[in-house]
Amino acid sequence: MKVLYAIFEADPFIKTGGLGDVGGSLPGALCRAGTQTRAILPKLSSIPDKYKSRMETLAEFEVPLGWRRQYCGVQKLEEKGVVYYFIDNEYYFKRPGAYGYNDEGERVAFFCKAVLESLQHLPGFFPDILHCNDWHTGLIPVFLREQYMGLPAYGRIAVVFTVHNLKFQGIFPKAMLADVLGLANVKSAADQLLFGDVIGFLRGALCYSDRLTTVSPTYAEEIRTAYYGEGLDEIFRRRSGILSGILNGIDTDKVSPISDEYLSETYGPADFRRGKSANKRSLQRDLGLEGNPDIPLLVIVSRLTEQKGLDLILGILDELLCENIQLAVLGVGDAKYENAFRSCQERQPHKMRACITFDPAMSSRFYAAADMLLMPSKFEPCGLSQMAAMRYGTVPIVRETGGLADSVIAYNQYEETGDGFSFANYNAHELLFTIKRALDIFSNHKASWEALVRRAMEKDFSWKASAEKYAGLYQELVSQRREVL
Structure with missing residues (x-):
């Protein structure tokens, strides 16, 4: 054939x-x-x-x-x-x-x-x-x-x-x-x-x-x-x-923290704590953020367009940055979103960085350093960022639409299953509550968080x-x- x-x-x-x-x-x-x-x-x-x-x-x-x-x-x-x-x-x-x-x-x-x-x-x-x-x-x-x-x-x-x-x-x-x-x-x-x-x-x-x-x-x-x-x-x-x-x-040979040449340290599911900690410190240093690997680092790696749910993020951005977190944005797109993230960086330079550029090497570093990926898309035919993030042990927070619904299984604390966090409605505070839930697991339930990360890293996203x-x-x-x- x-x-x-x-x-x-x-x-x-x-x-x-x-x-x-x-x-x-x-x-x-x-x-x-x-x-x-x-x-x-x-x-x-x-x-x-x-x-x-x-x-x-x-x-x-x-x-x-x-x-x-x-x-x-x-x-x-x-x-x-x-x-x-x-x-x-x-x-x-x-x-x-x-x-x-x-x-x-x-x-x-x-x-x-x-x-x-x-x-x-x-x-x-x-x-x-x-x-x-x-x-x-x-x-x-x-x-x-x-x-x-x-x-x-x-x-x-x-x-x-x-x-x-x-x-x-x-x-x-x-x-x-x-x-x-x-x-x-x-x-x-x-x-x-x-x-x-x-x-x-x-x-x-x-x-x-x-x-x-x-x-x-x-x-x-x-x-x-x-x-x-x-x-x-x-x-x-x-x-x-x-x-x-x-x-x-995705190309799992190419998208892999085990062999990624752009990382300060490579790692796999067995030693992700060491690897992600080293990569987080490296990125924090280069972005000018406080170099504490215990602070949850949330990232957005995306085209900056309405499709990606950025209006939801902007709607809760100031509330989100009241939490003990750091946020880094990587991408280019509509001026509305580029300017909004730059403005936020000026207001909160110790917690927020906006890298308004398209940079594959920096994408790898973001995935390796981050604890969570924000991807609350308005619609998403498939999405690749959530798959790449999971390969690098970065837990996705997504809206249940399109390929995000098919690739991310919501965390269930009672059965200790799932490999990410999700919410259903296109609503800014539903996103915020989901982020806060993820932050709670990250900070207060370390064993559950580490098991969740391993499940995400071991998921088969090959072709x-x-x-x-x-x-x-x-x-x-x-x-x-x-x-x-």
């Missing part, structure tokens, strides 16, 4: 967030699960030269895009046992950043069309499954069904589409339907892409794909409701029979289980397709 995994970013080539983590980890896990999986992504200019220099050109051809015919090169590179294909076009991809350009819709449409055109130029590899990810690949199933079914073998391809974050849908003016997509006269496409005066790339994928998945089981349930569905809940309810949620994993579920989904699809054909 051959799978082509289409995604716009993949670590270590290009990564702007969690999507890059998935693109860099899941294809390898799928190969280990027994599928012949290869990945395809755009050749963005920010890919390091050490990878570009190793790429081998397989083909050069033109891609039809509306009235345009655009150059396309396909290049190949094997990294960590996985074959990656790169779509080359300097007009669309030779730019400083991955996203944020005025012609974003055209760039993405070109990538989707180029993926389908490239299938005729991949020696010895024609996929049974196209696995597409987020709105950047949303037009692949649309183009496949509307423009490529007459080509040999294309009719037997099945499409899996994964929603990583429904908030981002690829919304563009309806004029693109004719000018860029060449689908204005295709009634079925217009009916399913259009809503009002705009078209939605992700909407198209939801209507045209054979299977829909999200990155956690709870999120797959939530998006069928108006509150979480971002205007697409009716489609998810209508297609609920082909919708499922598979929890993301193995997720990859096996995807492999099972692929096999089911291929079998059904063969029966039909």
Whole structure:
């Protein structure tokens, strides 16, 4: 069974967030699960030269895009046992950043069309499954069904589409339907892409794909409701029979306090007290906080956006800092939150530090030094920060939504079970009460706290289980397709 995994970013080539983590980890896990999986992504200019220099050109051809015919090169590179294909076009991809350009819709449409055109130029590899990810690949199933079914073998391809974050849908003016997509006269496409005066790339994928998945089981349930569905809940309810949620994993070899080169001391579950104490003192010193490892250190490692529940934190921040704690924030995002945390640091410099930056090395140090991670998200399709924190023995405090509900088991003091703390309602003081409960266990029930930390560190967040579920989904699809054909 051959799978082509289409995604716009993949670590270590290009990564702007969690999507890059998935693109860099899941294809390898799928190969280990027994599928012949290869990945395809755009050749963005920010890919390091050490990878570009190793790429081998397989083909050069033109891609039809509306009235345009655009150059396309396909290049190949094997990294960590996985074959990656790169779509080359300097007009669309030779730019400083991955996203944020005025012609974003055209760039993405070109990538989707180029993926389908490239299938005729991949020696010895024609996929049974196209696995597409987020709105950047949303037009692949649309183009496949509307423009490529007459080509040999294309009719037997099945499409899996994964929603990583429904908030981002690829919304563009309806004029693109004719000018860029060449689908204005295709009634079925217009009916399913259009809503009002705009078209939605992700909407198209939801209507045209054979299977829909999200990155956690709870999120797959939530998006069928108006509150979480971002205007697409009716489609998810209508297609609920082909919708499922598979929890993301993390690269447990890379995300590990045992081998992390950025830590002042490495450690594992057996000696986490020594390791976390040493890393806390180191971070406290560098941040200018009082160097007492007995003071609970709470951290936020996040994009600073509304999604992450930061309004809840700001609502209780002054009350929280009345407790005997220290708080450190790491991340960048909306100016509203950046400025609020900077202001708090000015008011409480002995207890609060705001590191308004994106710094992977500092992220590792925060996870290793902290006692608790605050992640009270308004919505969270999966979330990776809570998984990373638990690997480093930092106990997550989360709201019960999406992947947070699926990955964090609430502490039960009567049964001595659980690996974190959680609350249900989007309410600032419910968050505060949950934090105070965690602080009580940390300060007054040391044995329970240490057992909780060990359970968190020993939890299996590897990609193995997720990859096996995807492999099972692929096999089911291929079998059904063969029966039909």
